[in-house]
């Protein structure tokens with residue numbers, strides 16, 4: 712018994728020391744956790760067909776075979792620009808799963824039934840809804856998919872997650888994903904939306920992002936992230952992602968990179 716107690720005490724001390732010496736336990740454990748989650752997703756689509764591009768693997772079912780080249784070409788077209796912007800090259804090819812059944816996609820990607828997402832990023836894997844589910848027959852599929860489709864957005868989430876090891880607020884990864892859509896295609900999220908009064912505060916973005924009005928929260932996340940890149944450049948976004956990846960908080964990182972408090976910067980960023 713005594714021996715066990717000592718062992719427990721030693722393990723506890725090592726654990727506390729590890730946290731004190733290095734605040735990045737979570738960021739270190741995250742990649743392992745992510746691999747387990749990825750295996751689980753891939754296991755649930757093991758009967759899907761596979762087509763490989765240079766940097767992407769598309770998993771799909773027969774009805775979507777006509778979209779596979781469009782999806783690969785769209786992803787490959789933006790691949791180098793995105794990894795250059797964010798300063799990071801993913802190891803290996805990135806998987807994009809095309810779902811014909813939104814309920815199945817929600818189940819595999821832990822989204823509640825009935826919720827709707829054109830694309831989801833989770834655990835190193837991208838899922839997208841079949842273009843047939845959201846592009847109407849009369850429209851130019853290639854044009855609409857390239858301009859409004861989810862590939863740039865979700866691939867940006869994948870890269871952000873890799874660099875920051877899971878250590879980032881939701882508003883920041885959404886802001887960067889929307890910023891990339893803007894930088895790649897000129898697509899500006901919520902351009903014609905108006906805030907009813909003042910935009911959301913830093914505290915709201917940080918603590919309540921998922922319960923805010925989705926469109927307006929995304930719009931503000933985009934504006935704020937764009938304001939960081941406009942004022943300090945993409946280099947600062949890249950540095951912040953690396954700081955986050957080493958376990959630093961976003962507030963400490965922003966202060967380290969700019970000498971300003973993040974809450975003050977965000978609450979003063981122009982609409």
Ligand SMILES: [Zn+2]
Nearest residue numbers: 864868885888
């Ligand atoms: Zn997103």
